[in-house]
Amino acid sequence: MNDPILEVRAVTRRYGARQAVDAASLRLDAGEIACLLGPSGCGKSTLLRMVAGLEPVDGGEIVIGGDLVSAPGRTTPPETRGVGLVFQDLALFPHLSVADNIGFGIGDLPPAARAERIRELLDRFHVAHLARAFPHTLSGGEQQRVAIARALARAPALLLLDEPFSGLDGHLRAEVRQSVLADLRATGAAVLIVTHDPNEAMQLADHLILMTDGRILQTGAPEQCYRVPVSAAAARLLGDAITVPVRIEDGAAHGTLGMFPAAGLADGAGELILRPEVLRLSPEGVAGVVEAVRFAGAGHVADIRLGALRVSCPVTGTPPRAGDMVGVVVDPAGVRVFPASESQG
Numbered sequence: 496m497n498d499p500i501l502e503v504r505a506v507t508r509r510y511g512a513r514q515a516v517d518a519a520s521l522r523l524d525a526g527e528i529a530c531l532l533g534p535s536g537c538g539k540s541t542l543l544r545m546v547a548g549l550e551p552v553d554g555g556e557i558v559i560g561g562d563l564v565s566a567p568g569r570t571t572p573p574e575t576r577g578v579g580l581v582f583q584d585l586a587l588f589p590h591l592s593v594a595d596n597i598g599f600g601i602g603d604l605p606p607a608a609r610a611e612r613i614r615e616l617l618d619r620f621h622v623a624h625l626a627r628a629f630p631h632t633l634s635g636g637e638q639q640r641v642a643i644a645r646a647l648a649r650a651p652a653l654l655l656l657d658e659p660f661s662g663l664d665g666h667l668r669a670e671v672r673q674s675v676l677a678d679l680r681a682t683g684a685a686v687l688i689v690t691h692d693p694n695e696a697m698q699l700a701d702h703l704i705l706m707t708d709g710r711i712l713q714t715g716a717p718e719q720c721y722r723v724p725v726s727a728a729a730a731r732l733l734g735d736a737i738t739v740p741v742r743i744e745d746g747a748a749h750g751t752l753g754m755f756p757a758a759g760l761a762d763g764a765g766e767l768i769l770r771p772e773v774l775r776l777s778p779e780g781v782a783g784v785v786e787a788v789r790f791a792g793a794g795h796v797a798d799i800r801l802g803a804l805r806v807s808c809p810v811t812g813t814p815p816r817a818g819d820m821v822g823v824v825v826d827p828a829g830v831r832v833f834p835a836s837e838s839q840g
């Protein structure tokens with residue numbers, strides 16, 4: 496196995512009594528794109544800033560390209576870590592042209608080599624026609640491309656992006672994201688992107704890193720994290736998750752939606768966690784009453800009362816009406832069972 500580009504080992508950062516990052520570990524291989532996802536204040540930016548060398552670590556170690564760059568009392572400065580950085584505000588130099596922004600950090604190269612590198616990046620990020628333009632005349636998406644091109648000027652093996660798409664609005668955001676992603680992949684750099692947007696993270700990443708309260712809950716491929724969350728908290732970070740209280744007894748979980756395997760779990764209170772899409776309406780399912788039906792583009796969503804439980808169930812075809820009695824079935828493959836104490840958060 497190749498050595499990772501980035502290895503973060505049990506890194507900790509405290510601000511007074513607050514543990515902003517608590518024993519976080521992750522690794523990133525060459526050419527891999529990872530998204531660090533979590534709610535506001537969970538410590539994502541702090542972790543990224545420690546990797547960048549903008550913040551010291553209070554515990555643990557960071558290794559980049561085989562070099563130990565952070566340990567308590569030791570912080571290699573950002574400019575000698577071989578990382579590229581792009582922050583939310585992009586921070587382009589307003590008085591420099593696009594070409595000069597991109598070439599800013601490579602003034603030490605011979606002029607011909609510098610010009611060649613600038614031309615390469617202008618082409619790669621599709622901004623060659625803007626080479627002489629100034630940042631304030633560019634669209635948000637164009638500024639985004641220039642900021643990334645500038646961060647890659649020294650060909651870092653690792654690029655760090657903190658909420659890079661947050662300044663772009665809906666439609667433009669998705670479009671810029673996908674095309675920038677393709678261009679980034681072509682550079683071969685390992686990329687660590689901080690975001691609080693689950694859809695963005697799932698669409699961009701080879702590898703998700705889910706974080707809450709300073710701790711990393713789960714890492715893995717987006718589909719794995721979505722389908723097989725390690726806890727209710729991890730499940731909720733990636734989208735709608737229905738929580739159903741159950742009683743675990745002799746390796747089975749019993750609750751309103753029926754019985755599900757819970758091998759290896761101790762008897763006691765538990766929770767089922769499932770995505771809405773594993774529910775469907777069928778007459779042989781658990782009986783419930785439709786409370787409301789909403790149009791949701793590709794189909795409808797029915798809010799259904801099943802005793803004390805209320806679930807939102809996607810419906811294809813003709814939707815039921817409020818007040819109808821329906822049956823709800825669950826695809827057991829889409830259900831996870833957790834002991835109640837482990838699924839808090």
Ligand SMILES: Nc1ncnc2c1ncn2[C@@H]1O[C@H](COP(=O)(O)OP(=O)(O)OP(=O)(O)O)[C@@H](O)[C@H]1O
Nearest residue numbers: 510513515533534535536537538539540541542691
């Ligand atoms: N320089 C600082 N001094 C004191 N507390 C800080 C400092 N930087 C961050 N914190 C605190 O550490 C915690 C984590 O902050 P951080 O900015 O890393 O979170 P985040 O997940 O990036 O949030 P957001 O998505 O809102 O940017 C927060 O409670 C924040 O208030």
